[in-house]
Amino acid sequence: MNTNPSLLPVPRRIQTMTGSFFLPGERLILIDHAPLQELYFSAQRIQTGLHQLAGVKWEMDASASVPQEEVGLTFRINVHTVPQRQGYRLSIRQDCLQILAHDAAGIFYGVCTLLQMLEQFGQELPCVEIEDWPDYPVRGVMLDISRNKVYRMETLYELVDRLASWKVNQLQFYTEHTFAYRNHPEIWEGASPLTGEEIMTMDAYCAERFIELVPNQNSFGHLRSILKHPRYADLAETLGEFQTPWGVMQGPFSLAPANSGSLALLQSLYDELLPHFSSLMFNVGCDEALDVGQGQSMELCQQKGVGRVYLDFLIKIYADVSRRGYRMQFWGDMILQHPELIRELPHDATALLWGYEGDHPFDEQAAVLAAAGLPFYVCPGTSAWCSLAGRTDNCLANLRNAAECGLKHGAIGYLNTDWGDYGHWQVLPVSYLGLLAGAAYAWCLESNREVDLTEPVSRHAFKDDCGQMGRLAYRLGNVYRTVGIEPPNSSALFWILQWPLAKLRSDPYGVGSKGLRNALIAIDEASSLLEDNHMNGTEGRLIFREYANTMRLVRHACRRGLLALKGDDLQERHHLRNDLYEILDEYIWIWLQRNRQGGLEDSLTRFNTAMKDYDIS
Numbered sequence: 070m071n072t073n074p075s076l077l078p079v080p081r082r083i084q085t086m087t088g089s090f091f092l093p094g095e096r097l098i099l100i101d102h103a104p105l106q107e108l109y110f111s112a113q114r115i116q117t118g119l120h121q122l123a124g125v126k127w128e129m130d131a132s133a134s135v136p137q138e139e140v141g142l143t144f145r146i147n148v149h150t151v152p153q154r155q156g157y158r159l160s161i162r163q164d165c166l167q168i169l170a171h172d173a174a175g176i177f178y179g180v181c182t183l184l185q186m187l188e189q190f191g192q193e194l195p196c197v198e199i200e201d202w203p204d205y206p207v208r209g210v211m212l213d214i215s216r217n218k219v220y221r222m223e224t225l226y227e228l229v230d231r232l233a234s235w236k237v238n239q240l241q242f243y244t245e246h247t248f249a250y251r252n253h254p255e256i257w258e259g260a261s262p263l264t265g266e267e268i269m270t271m272d273a274y275c276a277e278r279f280i281e282l283v284p285n286q287n288s289f290g291h292l293r294s295i296l297k298h299p300r301y302a303d304l305a306e307t308l309g310e311f312q313t314p315w316g317v318m319q320g321p322f323s324l325a326p327a328n329s330g331s332l333a334l335l336q337s338l339y340d341e342l343l344p345h346f347s348s349l350m351f352n353v354g355c356d357e358a359l360d361v362g363q364g365q366s367m368e369l370c371q372q373k374g375v376g377r378v379y380l381d382f383l384i385k386i387y388a389d390v391s392r393r394g395y396r397m398q399f400w401g402d403m404i405l406q407h408p409e410l411i412r413e414l415p416h417d418a419t420a421l422l423w424g425y426e427g428d429h430p431f432d433e434q435a436a437v438l439a440a441a442g443l444p445f446y447v448c449p450g451t452s453a454w455c456s457l458a459g460r461t462d463n464c465l466a467n468l469r470n471a472a473e474c475g476l477k478h479g480a481i482g483y484l485n486t487d488w489g490d491y492g493h494w495q496v497l498p499v500s501y502l503g504l505l506a507g508a509a510y511a512w513c514l515e516s517n518r519e520v521d522l523t524e525p526v527s528r529h530a531f532k533d534d535c536g537q538m539g540r541l542a543y544r545l546g547n548v549y550r551t552v553g554i555e556p557p558n559s560s561a562l563f564w565i566l567q568w569p570l571a572k573l574r575s576d577p578y579g580v581g582s583k584g585l586r587n588a589l590i591a592i593d594e595a596s597s598l599l600e601d602n603h604m605n606g607t608e609g610r611l612i613f614r615e616y617a618n619t620m621r622l623v624r625h626a627c628r629r630g631l632l633a634l635k636g637d638d639l640q641e642r643h644h645l646r647n648d649l650y651e652i653l654d655e656y657i658w659i660w661l662q663r664n665r666q667g668g669l670e671d672s673l674t675r676f677n678t679a680m681k682d683y684d685i686s
Contacts, residue, residue, distance in 0.1 A: 076185050077505060077525035078236055078512035080201040088163045088196045092125050096141025100131045107173040108144050110277045111180045115142065118180075122187040142166040144176050151175060155238075156202030159183060161194050174238070174279045175202075181234050185529065201513070205475070207446065207482030208511040209239030210504060211285070211352075213454075214247050215294070216489030217668030219261050224497070224663040225271060227608075231501075231530070233278035235508035239484070240275055241285040241352055246294035247667075248286070250341050256295045261667025268345040276347060283398070284346045287354030288335050288386055289324055289379075295334075296321035304331050307364035314359075323358040325365035326382035336389055349395050352421070353386050356400030376407030380414070387415055401445065405434055411441040421484060423448040425558050427466030431474035439478040446482035447475035451503025453495045454488040455559035457566075457623050459546030463555075464503045469518060472510040483511035491567060492675035494622075496615040497663055501530035502542045531612060533602045541598040541616065544591070548623060551591045553584035562588065562626040565633075567675065570682045573633035582634050585627045592627070596620050611662055618655045625649060629679065639685055646683035649676065 073085070098116055100108050112129050119125050127141055148171050151158055157170040157179035168179035182201070186194055210232055214220065220228070232240065247262040263271075268282075275282040296305040305321035312318075324331040343351065361379060362370035370378050383399060390397040401420035404411055414420070422434055422445050431447055438445045449471035452464035468485065475483055485507035487500045505526055509517035527539025549560035556564065561578050573580075599616055602609070625648055632641050653676060660669050 074186055074189055074195070074197070075525050075528055076182060077517070077520070077522075077529050078509040079516040079520055080182065080199045081513045081516055082200040084198045086196040086198065090161055090163055090166065090194045090196060092119070092123050092192045092194065093141065094125050096125075096127045097130045097135060097139050098127050099135065099140045099143045100129060101133060101143055101145045105131045108146075108176050111173070111177045112144060114177075115180045115183060118184045118187050122184070123192040125192065140165060143168070145169050146172060146176065148172075151202075153202035154206065156200075157182075159197070159199040159201075161186070161197050163196060166194075171202075177233075177279050178236050181236060184234065188528070189534075203236065203512050204472070204514055205480070205483045205511045207239050207484075208237050208508060209241065209283075209446070209482060209484040210237055210507070211241040211243055211448075211484055211486045213243045213487060213489040213493070214263070215243055215245040215287075215291075216454075216491075217493040217672040218489055218660075218664045219247050219263065219667055220497075220664055222267060222270070226274060228497075229271075229275055229278060229280060232504070232508070233280055235505055235529070236512050237508050238279055239281045239283055239482070241283045241484070243354075243486075243488075244286050244342075245291055248342055250338060252337060252341060253295075255298050255300060259667055260294075261665030265341075265345045272345065272347050281348050281350070282346060283348045283350045283352055284343055285352040285354070286335075286338055286342055287356075288338075289326075289353075289355040289382065290322060290358035290360075291354065291356070292324060293321055296324070301334065304328055304334060305364070306358075306366060307360045311360040311363040318359070320360060320364070322360050324382075326361060326378055327366040327369045331382075332385055332389070335386065339389065339393065343393065343395065350398060350419075351390055351395040352398040353390060354400055355383055355386070356402050356423070358403060374407075376404075376410050379403050380407070380410050384413075384415070387418055391415075391417075398446075400448075401434075401438065405437065408437055411437065411443060414441075414443055416442055416444070418443070419481070420445040421448050422446065422480075423450075423486065424471070425450040425452060425467055425486075427463045427470060429467060429470060431471050432477065435474050435478035435480060444481050446484045447471040447480045448484040448486055449507065450486040450488065451500045451507070453500040453503060454490050454493070455563045456499075456546075456549060457495060457560060457563050457626065458548055458619050459495070459499045459502065459542070460549050460560060461502065461543050461546030462550060464546070465506055465522075468503065468507045468510050469514070472514045476514060483507070485511070491563075492672040493668070494563070494566075494672065494675075496619055496659060498531070498612050498615055499542070499546070499619065502526050502539075502546060505530050531602070531604055532609065533604045535601065535603045537598045537602040538604060538612070538616075541595055541602075544595040544598070545616070545620065545623070548588050548591045548595070551584065551587040552580055553587070554578045554580055562623055562630070565626045565630045566622075566679055569678050570629075570633045573630065574636075576634075580630055580634075582631055585630045585634075589624060589627045592620055592624055611659075614655065615659055618652060618659060621648075621652055622656075625652060642683045642685055646680065646685070649680060649683065 151171040157175040170176040249262040306325040307320035452460040523539035531538035
């Protein structure tokens with residue numbers, strides 16, 4: 070028997086011993102703790118796992134007087150034996166199992182590790198001693214639900230279970246307009262938003278799994294979905310064009326900080342959103358308020374400076390959030406542009422330091438925040454958005470860089486982000502590799518930094534024990550590198566589908582036919598792995614179709630790029646038109662399996678540019 074378990078996150082310390090424990094058919098799960106309700110869900114979770122994965126039915130008990138020979142698994146909390154918060158010690162001996170922990174969360178994480186053992190070894194477990202605790206007290210994930218995709222509740226339940234099993238303990242839903250505000254129905258009309266009842270249900274579901282569901286409502290920039298409506302248009306900083314570091318954009322975009330109605334709107338939104346959460350943290354966003362000073366606040370910014378105007382509005386938001394009894398989180402990009410103002414920020418507000426490239430200057434930026442005494446999270450990302458199939462190398466470099474620099478400078482949290490810019494074209498499983506890697510690096514960077522992720526990702530994310538899906542996700546996620554050009558925060562193949570052929574013919578990124586043909590070869594090599602997977606059930610069949618259509622879409626991007634370089638070819642345009650129609654038919658079916666209807670039409674319209682290019686009438 071292979072006694073080397075595949076665990077992710079890899080525990081801090083693991084000692085494999087001789088022998089094994091063959092789980093008997095009848096034993097007790099002893100909850101040696103009061104109040105037992107703190108550990109009841111963990112006991113219930115392992116009880117279900119023992120039945121499903123090892124075929125044994127063990128009852129729960131909380132009496133210290135039960136005969137010891139009847140006990141198969143003991144839960145016990147001892148802060149002296151396990152001094153680290155959320156820490157645990159899992160012992161698998163030849164006659165029993167034991168989980169000692171610092172607290173109830175530690176018991177749960179010990180159960181998560183034991184379940185991974187059961188998944189691999191079933192009824193006969195190798196004897197091991199595992200000692201484990203996290204680097205970061207907060208290990209979060211933020212899901213974008215404002216760029217077209219609002220996940221179905223079934224999708225969220227499944228994803229929360231996955232994240233919890235990877236020891237993630239904070240979750241946020243990035244929100245611009247996708248909460249069902251009863252006093253502001255026009256902002257979410259047609260978007261299939263999350264309702265207050267759904268948030269309360271999800272909050273309770275997360276809490277059982279030791280995940281804090283943190284409310285999130287962007288409160289300054291990125292509010293086009295609200296400000297485009299006539300009722301709110303006068304609160305927009307700009308309605309026309311404005312300049313950004315990446316070129317000219319069209320308003321509306323940000324709230325006008327000089328308009329008193331802006332804060333009143335936010336207060337109205339907060340009144341409705343916040344009561345549905347048990348968390349007392351609140352992410353108010355406030356990133357990339359790029360048009361401030363170019364519209365309503367121009368005169369004020371000329372007098373005070375853009376940084377001061379931004380900070381004054383942020384402090385007004387902070388005052389309102391604090392008055393409600395919440396601790397404010399905010400994105401740190403804007404204030405980092407004005408380092409002389411950082412020390413004026415309230416020291417009970419948490420800055421979220423984000424960056425998504427492998428070489429993002431987390432070290433330099435974290436040092437600035439730490440020197441100012443400001444608590445902060447490091448916030449990398451999965452690199453899945455604007456990529457179609459992921460960007461594996463960049464993803465892992467970005468996630469490791471953030472974890473390392475955050476530890477170096479004393480970050481209090483690690484928030485892994487998964488965005489959906491420009492139509493949210495990537496399917497959810499494309500993000501699994503990044504989500505699991507981020508969870509591992511945030512838990513213990515030292516023991517997970519050099520791990521080959523292909524096998525554990527296959528096993529623990531895709532439930533494919535032969536390793537093929539992990540290899541597929543890794544390789545397909547690196548097709549972006551074969552093209553020969555790597556635009557920031559995206560893949561060149563993604564833009565080939567977004568831009569018209571006329572623009573592609575000007576070759577703005579320098580993509581050549583050799584790179585596109587290399588990409589096609591890499592896709593074909595990765596596709597052979599899909600056929601050999603061991604995924605089972607409804608979820609496995611869905612993932613198969615999601616990846617099959619993703620590969621077809623990436624191939625289409627390559628062929629489209631070659632068409633642009635070759636020049637007009639009516640026959641190829643005809644083939645590409647039919648191919649894209651078939652891809653989109655499957656795209657619609659796949660979308661509705663995990664996501665709500667709202668946002669689908671807008672996502673599909675982003676393919677219109679390509680489709681018009683194929684019109685041969």
